[in-house]
Amino acid sequence: xxxxxxxSVVAARSTDNEILKGAQDGGIVTQLFAYxxxxxxxDGAIVAGPSDEPWKPEPVIATTKAELxxxxxxxxxxxxxxxxxxxxxxxxxxxxxxxVGTPCQMQAVRKAQLYxxxxxxxxxxxxxxxxxxxxENFPYQSLEAMVEDHCNVKxxxxxxxxxxxxxxxxxxxxxxxAQIPLKVTHKYEQxxxxxxLDYVSNLADVSTGSxxxxxxWSTVFVRTQNGENAWGKAIAAGCFETKxxxxxxxxxxxxxxxxxxxxTKNQKTLEARATFGVGKGLRNPYI
Amino acid sequence: MVEKITVGHVHLSGCxxxxxxxxxxxxxxxxxxxxxxxxxxxxxxxxxxxxxxxDVALVEGSVCLQxxxxxxxxxxxxxxxxxxxxxxxxxxxxxxxRFCRGGQWNQPQMESYVPIAELIDVDLYIPGCAPxxxxxxxVCIMAYLLLKGNDEQKELAGAYLKPLMDLxxxxxxxxxxxxxxxxINQGLCMGCGSCAAACPVRAIxxxxxxxxxxRDLCIKCGACYAQCPRSFFNFDVMNEFEGISELxxxxxx
Numbered sequence: 001x002x003x004x005x006x007x008s009v010v011a012a013r014s015t016d017n018e019i020l021k022g023a024q025d026g027g028i029v030t031q032l033f034a035y036x037x038x039x040x041x042x043d044g045a046i047v048a049g050p051s052d053e054p055w056k057p058e059p060v061i062a063t064t065k066a067e068l069x070x071x072x073x074x075x076x077x078x079x080x081x082x083x084x085x086x087x088x089x090x091x092x093x094x095x096x097x098x099x100v101g102t103p104c105q106m107q108a109v110r111k112a113q114l115y116x117x118x119x120x121x122x123x124x125x126x127x128x129x130x131x132x133x134x135x136e137n138f139p140y141q142s143l144e145a146m147v148e149d150h151c152n153v154k155x156x157x158x159x160x161x162x163x164x165x166x167x168x169x170x171x172x173x174x175x176x177x178a179q180i181p182l183k184v185t186h187k188y189e190q191x192x193x194x195x196x197l198d199y200v201s202n203l204a205d206v207s208t209g210s211x212x213x214x215x216x217w218s219t220v221f222v223r224t225q226n227g228e229n230a231w232g233k234a235i236a237a238g239c240f241e242t243k244x245x246x247x248x249x250x251x252x253x254x255x256x257x258x259x260x261x262x263x264t265k266n267q268k269t270l271e272a273r274a275t276f277g278v279g280k281g282l283r284n285p286y287i
Numbered sequence: 288m289v290e291k292i293t294v295g296h297v298h299l300s301g302c303x304x305x306x307x308x309x310x311x312x313x314x315x316x317x318x319x320x321x322x323x324x325x326x327x328x329x330x331x332x333x334x335x336x337x338x339x340x341x342d343v344a345l346v347e348g349s350v351c352l353q354x355x356x357x358x359x360x361x362x363x364x365x366x367x368x369x370x371x372x373x374x375x376x377x378x379x380x381x382x383x384x385r386f387c388r389g390g391q392w393n394q395p396q397m398e399s400y401v402p403i404a405e406l407i408d409v410d411l412y413i414p415g416c417a418p419x420x421x422x423x424x425x426v427c428i429m430a431y432l433l434l435k436g437n438d439e440q441k442e443l444a445g446a447y448l449k450p451l452m453d454l455x456x457x458x459x460x461x462x463x464x465x466x467x468x469x470x471i472n473q474g475l476c477m478g479c480g481s482c483a484a485a486c487p488v489r490a491i492x493x494x495x496x497x498x499x500x501x502r503d504l505c506i507k508c509g510a511c512y513a514q515c516p517r518s519f520f521n522f523d524v525m526n527e528f529e530g531i532s533e534l535x536x537x538x539x540x
Contacts, residue, residue, distance in 0.1 A: 114524060
């Protein structure tokens with residue numbers, strides 16, 4: 001179950017240059033939501049949009065392609081997208097909600113559907129949930145420390161942040177590139193991530209991330225009937241170019257390797273929590 | 288159609304919002320009453336004066352300790368029902384009635400309103416103010432499958448209901464603070480925002496990705512804690528979300 005249930009998996013990237021220009025990798029999320037908006041598969045999408053502070057995302061409900069474009073790219077800090085889930089059905093009156101999130105946020109979406117304890121009229125309105133691959137996330141103050149203290153770059157001058165090839169990268173507007181080993185960033189991780197047992201958003205309709213695919217492309221898992229419907233239509237409409245995952249490097253082996261590493265490591269954290277005190281343990285959220 | 292289960296709605300000190308929420312399943316309510324459950328007791332909907340024997344008692348509202356009939360009724364409900372469900376924040380946690388201090392008087396001395404679990408054992412909680420129509424519907428369907436389904440359905444229903452049963456074991460106090468005690472202090476919060484979305488009174492805002500709780504606004508309905516994916520998360524059930532959603536859709540059609 002390291003890669004979850006899925007119907008198909010490919011390497012893909014958007015065919016829209018405008019989307020690709022500001023995308024993290026293959027522009028999958030932006031492109032799929034833009035197409036779903038256009039086709040009426042969704043009425044709007046909850047995405048991590050910009051805020052007043054640099055690189056501090058704010059959940060927004062995008063109902064136009066321009067709003068989706070403004071939210072392109074990965075922000076390596078917390079964006080509480082689920083906070084808008086009920087609001088989307090109220091203030092925005094959405095009947096078909098698109099939502100993008102990390103694996104834990106996809107867990108929150110599915111819990112909201114099966115146990116809608118405070119989510120009145122939400123369960124049947126989730127039309128397209130796109131999950132992203134996630135190893136861990138950082139509080140905003142951590143990001144500040146990593147970028148400003150370790151990379152020695154002002155956050156407001158950063159054009160793109162990235163994690164890849166064992167490093168954390170900051171690209172500036174003026175062309176400078178700063179990088180630090182991923183090892184340095186570990187102590188800044190959000191502790192809540194260390195009990196997460198999902199790397200590839202097992203519970204999403206469609207999940208995507210750069211790992212496994214060549215530079216500029218993304219790996220895409222299609223997991224549910226909902227996901228298959230939207231993805232199939234988008235492919236037919238020419239929104240994406242795709243390659244069989246078996247034919248690209250580094251391929252699914254790397255995804256499996258990283259997913260296994262995350263699960264094994266965090267399983268250990270869960271086990272360690274059980275005996276944290278003397279004859280006493282910390283809570284296991286999965287029991 | 289297999290034999291239906293019997294359900295009663297026991298109304299204590301509450302605002303009828305939980306019952307209205309149940310009714311807000313619209314045609315779904317008729318489907319439930321037609322095919323799955325006989326409503327054998329409900330002050331507002333059925334002309335039955337005394338609590339009868341039943342499979343499931345949905346209790347709405349808290350118990351006023353100075354109101355003799357309330358106290359008798361909750362005890363009677365426990366004796367006559369196989370399963371007692373605290374329907375909504377008042378029955379489960381006292382909710383706003385807990386702090387009314389005599390504000391709801393039929394008689395001026397009526398001032399102590401306690402969640403039902405202070406007087407009786409409760410089997411299952413449905414938190415929230417009001418609990419959502421969909422959550423009540425899901426519990427109805429699962430209770431039906433648990434009592435009348437085949438082995439496979441019984442197993443699924445048992446797995447689905449277990450966390451809500453565990454909530455009943457956890458205690459009869461809840462509020463936004465539980466997020467602090469049981470999630471953030473335990474190093475489990477990952478800042479998804481479920482709690483803020485679940486709060487019916489907008490007492491929770493997300494500050495730098497973590498919940499900030501306005502304790503003056505909190506009514507202690509328990510929705511935020513129960514909605515949090517790190518309060519409980521059963522992989523057996525959640526991994527099957529697509530099938531279960533289809534199942535629920537199927538039985539409601």
